[in-house]
Amino acid sequence: MTGADVIGPRMDTVRIDDFHFFATIGEEMNLTAAARSMGMSVSAVSRRLTDLENRLGVRLIHRTSRQMVMTAEGLLFLEGSRRIVHEAEVLRADVANSVDSERGTLVICGTLGFGRTHLSELVADFHRAHPNIEVHLELSADPFDLENSRFDMLVGVGAAKDSQLVYRRLLRNRRVLCASPDYLERRGAPHSIHELRDHDCLILSEHEPDFNLWKFELDGVITPIRVRGPLRCNDGDTVTRWAVQGHGIAMRSVWNVRPYLETGQLVPVLADVPTIRSDIYLAFPNTELYPLRAQRFTEFLQREIPKRVKSPDDFFGFS
Missing domain, CATH: 3.40.190.10 (Periplasmic binding protein-like II)
Structure with a gap:
C-alpha cells in the first residue's frame, strides 16, 4: 500500500495547519500534553483530530482511555507532516533572510529613453558594487501594465500616475x-x-x-x-x-x-521660460515590506543620479 493509496483521494481536504497539528500530537502522543502545547482544551484537540480523520477518510490513531496507538496510516501521515512542517519553517527562514540580506533579485522597470541614457549604466554600476544582487531591467516606451507585471520598483520621468504606488522623487526635472x-x-x-x-x-x-x-x-x-x-x-x-x-x-x-x-x-531657446515639471521619480508597491536589496538600490539612485544627471537650474536658473 502506498501513500497515495492511503491519503491521496482525500488530501484536497487537508489544510496546511493540519500538518502542524498532527505533528504536535505525534510529538507528545498524549492528548492532554498536546492540548497544553497548542493552548487548546483536550476536548477541542479530540474533536479536531476526529474531524481530520473524517476528512482523510482513515483512522490515524487508536484511542482508549489509557493510551494512543498510531495506525499504519497515522505513521505515514505523521512522517509527511513532520517533513512538511520542517520544509515550511526552512522556507520561512529563507524568505526572512532574503528580505534582510543584500542578496536576491531585483526587477526594475524603466522608461525607454531615460533607461537607455542613464538607468542602464546605473544598474551596471550598482551590480558592480553589490555583486550578490541580480538585477533584471525591463525598459519600455509604452505605459507599464502595473496590475499584471511583477516588479520591485519603477524608475520613470513625468508625473506620478498610479495612486497604488509609493513615489519618491529622485531629481527635479523640466x-x-x-x-x-x-x-x-x-x-x-x-x-x-x-x-x-x-x-x-x-x-x-x-x-x-x-x-x-x-x-x-x-x-x-x-x-x-x-x-x-x-x-x-x-x-x-x-x-x-x-x-x-x-x-x-x-x-x-x-x-x-x-x-x-x-x-x-x-x-x-526661450531659456527664461520654464516648461512644466517632469521629475525623475522612483515608485514601488509597498514601503512596509521593502527588502534590503531594494533599499540599497534606492540609496544608490538617490546618491548617484544627482551626480550623473544635471537638473535644469544648472543651465537655466529655475528648478
Missing part, C-alpha cells in the same frame, strides 16, 4: 526648448512662446494625448501653446538627433540633451 545654431541662424530665435507657432517644431508623439500642445509655466500658471512641424516621431532620441541636425526646435529633458548643450551643438 524639459527645455533647444535648437541647433544653424537652425536659429536660418530662422531666427523666437522671443516669446507665441512665436513658436511660426517655427518648425519637432514633435515627440510619445505618451501625451495631444502631441502638438506644448505646456509652459508662466508665473505659476500653466500655459499651453499649439505648435506645428514637418517632423514627428515616437522616439525621443530621434527627435533629439533631428534638432542637432538643424531640422527645428525640440522640447527635450535636460538629461537627454545635456551633452549637446555643453558642446554647443544645441542652444537653449
